[in-house]
Amino acid sequence: MADISVATNRRPFWRGRARRPLEPSPIAYIFYPVLAAAIILPLSWALFGGFKNPNELFTYPPTIWPRSPTLQNFVDIFTRLEFGRYIWNTIVVAFFTVLLTLFLGGLAAYALSRWDFQGKEAMMIGLLGLQLIPSTVNIVPYYMIMSSLGLLNTLTGLVLIYTATHIPITIWVLKGFFDTVPRALDEAAAIDGCSKWRTFWSVIMPLSLPGLSVAGFLVFVSAWSEFLVPLVIASNKNVAVASVGLFTFFGPEQATSYTSLFAATLITVTPVVIGYLFAQRYIVSGLTAFAEK
Secondary structure: OHHHHHHHHOOOHHHOOOOOOOOOOOOHHHHHHHHHHHHHHHHHHHHHHHHOOHHHHOOOOOOOOOOOOOOHHHHHHHHOOOHHHHHHHHHHHHHHHHHHHHHHHHHHHHHHHHOOOOOHHHHHHHHHHHHOOOOOOOHHHHHHHHHHHOOOOOHHHHHHHHHHHHHHHHHHHHHHHHHHOOHHHHHHHHHOOOOHHHHHHHHHHHHOHHHHHHHHHHHHHHHHHOOHHHHHHOOOOOOOOHHHHHHOOOOOOOOOOHHHHHHHHHHHHHHHHHHHHHHHHHHHHHHHHHHHO
């Protein structure tokens, strides 16, 4: 009996040895601060460089906080370099991209969530595969299509391209949230006389606000920071976006003004940070709910 009890208490051979919980190594307490300093210090030097004059920027030893803070760099980029036009173009493109992507992607995600049909799983996998294709591969087809439609150097062309490229990931995100909404709500709305469109707009969309926040923020950040597509499709000065505007600070004809470049960079990243702070509660709850699925 003793041999039998010992044999039954013995761990199966295929499970191997019991693993101990991972404990932080003392080296990690040294490595993490060094890694954080290597990332934060150059970033801080660049961001605060927008408040420095050109002579102070390259002094040795370098300083993080400006000795004589100035706003002249910000004044120059809006008056002399017309950077405000680039920011406005980016806002217009990002706003309409998010609006169209959430609308079209939401309709498709609702249909895929509520109706079962043959080839549905293959369609979802195909949408995911489309999202894995980088924009660099499609840059030549984008140019040819926009040229044939007469939409080169237009903000409309950028909105159409961004919307088409971001719909797949939007469908994936929103479908996951629509699946968590009970179908009994659809049935209750139908009993009350609501059409499919009214049910989608008045019942499903308000309940999926965290998912809309996550999808909208992902699309906004991607549309705001895209560089290659607007450089090729809309490089004209009148329709250029902020990422292309930053690229114009580098030129062979004149020395690069790094203080103005750092000031423009700070202005470019500020809307993304502000947008995240306003939508942080919905984004965190949405990501948490999406991770639980």
